[in-house]
Amino acid sequence: MGFPGLPDRVAEVRERIAAAARRGGHGQAVRLVAVTKTHGPEAVEAAWAAGITDVGENKVQEAVAKMDALAGAPCTTGGIRWHLIGHLQTNKAKALPRFALFHALDRDALVDAARQVAVKAGRAIEVLVQVNVSGEESKGGYAPGSIAALAARLSAMPELAVRGVMTMAPFDAEERVLRAVFAGARDCAAALRAAGLPATELSMGMSGDYEVAVEEGATLVRLGTVLFGERS
């Protein structure tokens, strides 16, 4: 297989997550989402063989191609959960029902598009609201100050099952900044819950910052490089 050593890396990451959760004291369960973007379907199979049940992709077409390539494979028949973690164009929203969870609900036009897809599919779409806590212009997502108003609107939309928030911290930021960003995302999830939404998930933490994210309460960490190596 193309990823020798993956089971060992998964085991080490799981230990680090457990230790970080103990240090943080939030008492949450943490789910590891293996980010297979840029790798072939064999990365998904290797992850499944290593005990991973959740995989993440940031591009719809790449994700759907892998799902189709893996039709009938043990990971598919075993019920692997696909997460769409990246920016989504509204004209590609029709693929949303193929994913267990969409992490990047980041603007009003996408709220409207996802709702329409849910109506057509006859069931709710599971989503996380992406929040831009750091305020970086290069990052998508709602500003924390806009979450209360958004929450009021979303709470009247049964077509969208709002499970929590996702955020990305600035690359290579110092720990103090990381903690402020992750705590800010935690506050946004609390604001969604205050509006009656079942927003218990915090998707935060990538290869460079997942231990701090888990200390700050992450329930979903999205890890690519630390599992599969550098992307080319």
Ligand SMILES: *Cc1c(COP(=O)(O)O)cnc(C)c1O
């Ligand atoms: C690529 C990607 C990740 C994984 O990044 P690594 O640093 O390789 O762990 C996580 N989240 C999103 C949104 C991504 O696009």
